[in-house]
Amino acid sequence: MNSCGTEDAGALSLAQALIRCPSVTPVDAGALDVLQDALLGLGFGCHRIAFGGGDAGALVDNLYARLGSRGPNFCFAGHTDVVPPGDTTAWSVDPFAGMVIDGRLYGRGAADMKGAIACFVEAVRRLTDGGKCAPEGSISLLITGDEEGPSVNGTRRVLDWLGERGERLDACLVGEPTNPQAIGDMIKIGRRGSLNARLTVLGTQGHAAYPQLADNPVRHLVRILAALDGAPLDQGTEAFQPSVLTITSVDVGNPAANVIPASARALFNIRYNDLHTAASLSAWLERQCEAEGCRYELSCESSGDPFLCRNEALSQTVAAAVERITHRRPEFSTSGGTSDGRFIKDSCPVIEFGLVGASAHKIDENVAVADLETLSQVYRAILADYFGQAP
Structure with a gap:
């Protein structure tokens, strides 16, 4: 067991384990070890790739994991690095304790975006019956420790590394917290x-x-x-x-x-x-x-520069899954700040959907525990629809 501590395979426990790693950019603090342990248990092949150091900027640890060897390759992308917690005395809880209070998970990164990463893993676990059933194609995770910082030695460098290996991504979902108030409100189909x-x-x-x-x-x-x-x-x-x-x-x-x-x-x-x-x-x-x-x-x-996902099949697949699980018709939007989608869009169609982002980067950042379950269901439905499997 790593120093951050893991429990069972559910989205909540994995999110807690990730939050307990104080991975403030560019420090990993064991977060990728936690994630890699969970993915290895599902049969993923994992690659840890570090970039930077010296004149190239801070050394950043990244993870690329893939389940399956055939195409198409559906990629979940995100980051385990977080912004600093600020004045910790202003928090009502330890920002790196991963505490659950009144049905809400508190901690830096709960919304942005360790919670969504935990839902990535839980969705794959459910789709593959704990790794017993292979997907029709491949499922991959591209996770960086450099999104909240200068974004120099993270996703962009991993994409270059994948290209050098001849590895292709066919579609990508970034788990940034896209929803203003409730799961199902909004899908980001591009960014300014x-x-x-x-x-x-x-x-x-x-x-x-x-x-x-x-x-x-x-x-x-x-x-x-x-x-x-x-x-x-x-x-x-x-x-x-x-x-x-x-x-x-x-x-x-x-x-x-x-x-x-x-x-x-x-x-x-x-x-x-x-x-x-x-x-x-x-x-x-x-x-x-x-x-x-x-x-x-x-x-x-x-x-x-701004970008827009013009792949109608991907956007409609995600929207249909969101609506089926949440009973909300999501708005397609390009609002908000930047994300690593700006790098991924040069490799494959990319779309963003995650948790509610109202508390991201704030004191007492938190998400509803029920939303972790809902998002896990949405991600599983997206995978099932994408690969043409039974829901």
């Missing part, structure tokens, strides 16, 4: 792009009493930000919300009220739809800065 920008306006320092002898960068920065924030980028598209620019920081670092500073900085993020690319938005930002006629430095970094 995300662009982070850092703008530094350069001026000339001087005395506040003699502004004509200086070049105040704050005035330039305020006008640029007003232009960026003033008009909507677009009105949205059929599948995507309107793009939005959010100013996240304005910093001068000037403690003296009578001194005009030499520079002023701002950070902002753009969540954008399929009317734009990172390159087109970077060029637009440059034009807005140029129009002010000041000296500036602008750096932009994209974490991924």
